[in-house]
Amino acid sequence: MLLHTFSFIILLLSLLLYFKLADKYNIIDRPNERSSHSYITIRGGGVIFTLAAILWFVLYGFNEPIIIGALVAIALISFLDDVMVLSNKIRISIHFLAVTVLFWQLQVFELPWYVVAITYLFTIGWINAFNFMDGINGITSFYALTTLGSLLWISQTTDFLQITNGNHLIGLLIISLIIFSFFNARKRAKTFAGDIGSVGMAFLLAWFIIKLILETGRIEYILFVIVYGIDSVITIIYRLKRKENIFKAHRTHLYQYLSNELRLPHILVSTLYAIIQLIINIFTVVLIDKGIMTIPIFITSLVLLTTIYLFVRFLVTKRIELKANSQ
Numbered sequence: 001m002l003l004h005t006f007s008f009i010i011l012l013l014s015l016l017l018y019f020k021l022a023d024k025y026n027i028i029d030r031p032n033e034r035s036s037h038s039y040i041t042i043r044g045g046g047v048i049f050t051l052a053a054i055l056w057f058v059l060y061g062f063n064e065p066i067i068i069g070a071l072v073a074i075a076l077i078s079f080l081d082d083v084m085v086l087s088n089k090i091r092i093s094i095h096f097l098a099v100t101v102l103f104w105q106l107q108v109f110e111l112p113w114y115v116v117a118i119t120y121l122f123t124i125g126w127i128n129a130f131n132f133m134d135g136i137n138g139i140t141s142f143y144a145l146t147t148l149g150s151l152l153w154i155s156q157t158t159d160f161l162q163i164t165n166g167n168h169l170i171g172l173l174i175i176s177l178i179i180f181s182f183f184n185a186r187k188r189a190k191t192f193a194g195d196i197g198s199v200g201m202a203f204l205l206a207w208f209i210i211k212l213i214l215e216t217g218r219i220e221y222i223l224f225v226i227v228y229g230i231d232s233v234i235t236i237i238y239r240l241k242r243k244e245n246i247f248k249a250h251r252t253h254l255y256q257y258l259s260n261e262l263r264l265p266h267i268l269v270s271t272l273y274a275i276i277q278l279i280i281n282i283f284t285v286v287l288i289d290k291g292i293m294t295i296p297i298f299i300t301s302l303v304l305l306t307t308i309y310l311f312v313r314f315l316v317t318k319r320i321e322l323k324a325n326s327q
Contacts, residue, residue, distance in 0.1 A: 003168075007055055008175050015048045015179060019191065027083055029192050041189055044082050045180055046140070046197010050075040052176035053169065053204065060165035067105050067207060074098040074127075074203050078195035088247070092124075098203065099123050106210055123206050126225065129232035130202035131195060135251075136259045138185035138270035140193045141177045144201050146274045147224055148174050150281040151208050160215040161208070173204065185267055220298045223284045227277040230309045231255065254313050261320045280305070 022028070022042045029043040050071060057068045077094040080086055099120065103109055108119055134140045152170045154160065161169070180197070183190040193201070205225065212221050222229075235253050239246050251260055258269045287293035 003059060004171060004175065007052070007059070007172055008179070010055060011048055011052055011172075011176050012179050014051050015045060015183070015191075018045070018047055022191075025083075029194070042191040044079060044194035044196050045183060045191030046193030046200060047075070047079065048176045048180050049173060049193075049197055049204070050200045052172040053200075056165070056169045056172045060168050063163050063165065064105070067102060070098040070101040071200060071203055075196050075200040078199040082194045082196055095124060095127060095199075099127075099206075102203070102207055102210075106207075106214060108210070108214070119210070123210070125232075126206055126229070127199055127202040129228055130205070131198040132232060133228050133253065133255070134193050134198040135253065135256055136269060137187070137189045137266040138181065139255060139266075139273060140198055140201065141181040141185055142270045142274035143228065143277060144205065145174060145177050145181075146278045146281065147205055148177070148208075150224055150278070150285070151212065154212065154285065158216065160212045162211070162215065170208070173201075185270070187265070187267070218288055218293075219295075220284060220288060220293050223298075223301065224277075224281055226280060226302070226305060227273055230306055234306070234309060234313070254309070254316065257313075257316050257320060261323070262316065 019042055022044060027043050029041045053068060053071055057063065057065070074094060077086070077091055081091055102123075103116070103119070108116055111119070130140075133143075148170050152167065152174070155167050155170065159166070161167075163169075180191075180193070184192065209221060209224060213219055231254050236246050239250065239252065244250070251257075255269050255273060258264045258272075259266050284293070287297070
């Protein structure tokens with residue numbers, strides 16, 4: 001408890017110091033065509049997530065130095081991408097390298113080649129999807145809190161991380177998210193996570209989810225990130241259908257329609273995403289614990305959730321069309 005209190009103070013002071021540096025060196029976010037905000041805000045507040053992981057590394061025995069090193073590398077390149085224009089090749093290369101290091105440490109390469117290939121696809125896709133989903137106040141922190149809270153719940157009975165003081169790592173990340181939420185989850189945010197925050201957190205969640213699946217042999221735990229997954233994949237499909245550049249800034253995710261076109265409060269939309277994911281997580285854990293979850297039920301769940309998403313998206317887009325026609 002004393003260490004957690006100390007960690008809270010250190011992380012809070014570190015973020016406040018970053019705010020001063022960001023203000024001095026003009027590290028700010030200016031609204032663009034993808035933005036769901038209309039005011040200048042400090043960018044990169046999500047640096048606190050990586051700082052929390054580093055703090056855990058220092059305070060709790062210098063565990064997993066290679067993975068923490070990969071995290072620092074992917075966070076650093078993301079921070080550079082926040083403050084300057086970087087080549088996509090450089091950014092993606094570092095992402096690929098960091099994920100490769102993670103896979104090596106988790107012994108993913110001992111799996112069949114096609115499983116490794118699919119895991120690469122999903123992990124790189126997840127990191128980029130999590131980054132694209134970071135578009136409104138509160139959504140990254142609320143969603144990450146939901147996922148980490150679910151993982152902490154599981155870790156009480158299953159030591160899936162298989163590292164000393166692994167629970168404390170999740171705990172420090174939760175503390176960092178609570179601190180970040182105070183400055184972000186509000187009507188007018190003081191800071192945004194930036195690429196360093198969203199990419200760094202996505203890498204950490206990928207580590208935990210992959211480790212959980214490998215240790216338990218339950219692919220069903222992928223449902224812990226299914227809300228983001230479905231929104232991202234379906235949005236990409238729609239954009240490809242319209243022959244749009246999927247790497248170009250846009251505002252066509254469902255959460256963006258809700259917050260931008262329908263003018264729902266950011267915090268409300270972010271809370272809805274987190275609550276829906278939490279309900280899914282609870283059902284997933286309960287069904288697995290009771291031995292009810294099977295591959296057919298897992299697939300049925302994916303189909304059902306995708307169908308519900310498509311139906312909601314259809315209703316939302318229709319309402320947007322009616323609103324536009326009435327003006």
